[in-house]
C-alpha cells in the first residue's frame with residue numbers, strides 16, 4: 001500500500017476509535033484515548049504492565065518524572081496499568097481542561113519504553129489526526145489497521161503534492177484569480193493555492209496562510225489571521241500578482257478541536273505558547289514541505305514572502321525555496337489580541 005493510503009487509513013481509524021498497529025521490530029498496537037470505542041478498549045492487554053502513552057510535554061505538565069528525566073519533552077512517556085485508570089481518568093490525564101479544577105491525580109508510575117520509536121510514531125499519528133497526543137496500548141488484534149514503522153519515519157519520503165483541479169475564482173477587486181487544489185501525498189490533506197493576476201519577472205509576492213477557522217471565517221478578535229488573510233490578498237493584487245497558499249494547518253498544526261482546547265486554557269490565563277505545551281504539543285507543529293512542493297508545481301522557486309515569522313522564512317528555505325525578501329505583514333492590534341501579538345514577539349520570535 002502506498003504511504004499516502006497507509007497514513008490516511010491509520011488516521012481515519014484513530015479518529016473513529018479503532019486500533020492501529022505499528023509494524024516493525026517494535027510492534028505496538030494502540031487506540032486514541034479520546035475516541036477509543038468500548039470494543040477497542042476490550043483489547044487492552046490484561047496481563048501487560050503498560051497501559052497509557054502520554055507525550056513528554058504533557059507528563060511534564062503533570063509533574064510526572066520521566067524515566068529519562070524528560071530530556072526531550074517530545075519523547076513519549078509510558079504509564080503503568082493502575083486499577084483506577086479507566087477511560088475517564090485517562091482523558092483527565094491527557095486533557096488539561098480539568099487541571100485547574102481537581103486534586104492531583106495519581107499515583108502514576110512511568111515505565112521504561114522498549115518500543116520508543118513506535119511510541120513516538122504512535123503519538124505523531126494521533127497529532128496528525130487532530131487528536132490529543134495520548135494513546136492506550138492494546139493487544140495486537142485482527143481489527144487493527146496496520147502501518148509499517150518505516151512508512152512513518154522514513155525521512156527521505158518528502159511529501160509530494162498532486163494537482164487535483166484548477167478553476168477561475170474571481171475575487172472582489174481581483175477578478176483575474178485562479179484557485180488550485182492539491183492533495184498531500186503523505187496525509188491526504190487538501191491544500192489550496194490562489195493565483196492572483198499575472199506575475200513574472202521578479203519573484204512573486206507570496207503569503208503562506210495557515211488555516212484559522214475562527215479568524216478567517218468568523219472574524220475572531222483573538223488573533224490577527226482574518227485581517228492578515230484579507231490584507232495579504234489585497235497586497236498581492238496591488239503588487240500586480242502573486243500567490244496565496246491556504247495551508248490546512250489549523251491551530252499551528254494541532255487541529256481545530258485542540259486549538260479550542262488551547263483557547264479554553266487561555267481563558268484560564270495561559271498564553272498561546274504555554275497552552276500548546278500543556279496540551280502536549282510543541283508551540284508550533286507546522287511544516288512547510290507541502291507549501292514548497294506546491295510552489296514548485298506552480299513553477300516558483302523564489303519568492304518575496306509576506307510574514308513576520310523568521311521561522312517560516314527558514315523553514316521554506318530549508319525546503320529549497322529561496323526567499324528573496326521578507327515583507328512585513330503587521331495588523332493593528334485590538335484589545336483581545338494585543339497580549340497574543342506580544343507573546344508572538346517575546347516567545348515565538350516574531351519580528352516587530
Ligand SMILES: Nc1nc2c(ncn2[C@@H]2O[C@H](COP(=O)(O)OP(=O)(O)OP(=O)(O)O)[C@@H](O)[C@H]2O)c(=O)[nH]1
Pocket residue numbers: 210211212213222223224225228249250251252253254258259262263272276306307308309312329344350
Ligand atoms: N494553537 C494555537 N494556534 C493558534 C492560536 N491563535 C492562532 N492560531 C493559529 O496560528 C496560525 C497562524 O499563525 P500566526 O502565528 O498568526 O502567524 P505565522 O504564520 O506564524 O506568522 P505570520 O506569517 O507573521 O503571520 C493559524 O493556524 C491559527 O489557527 C492559538 O492561540 N493557539
Ligand SMILES: [Zn+2]
Pocket residue numbers: 212214215216223224225226
Ligand atoms: Zn487565527
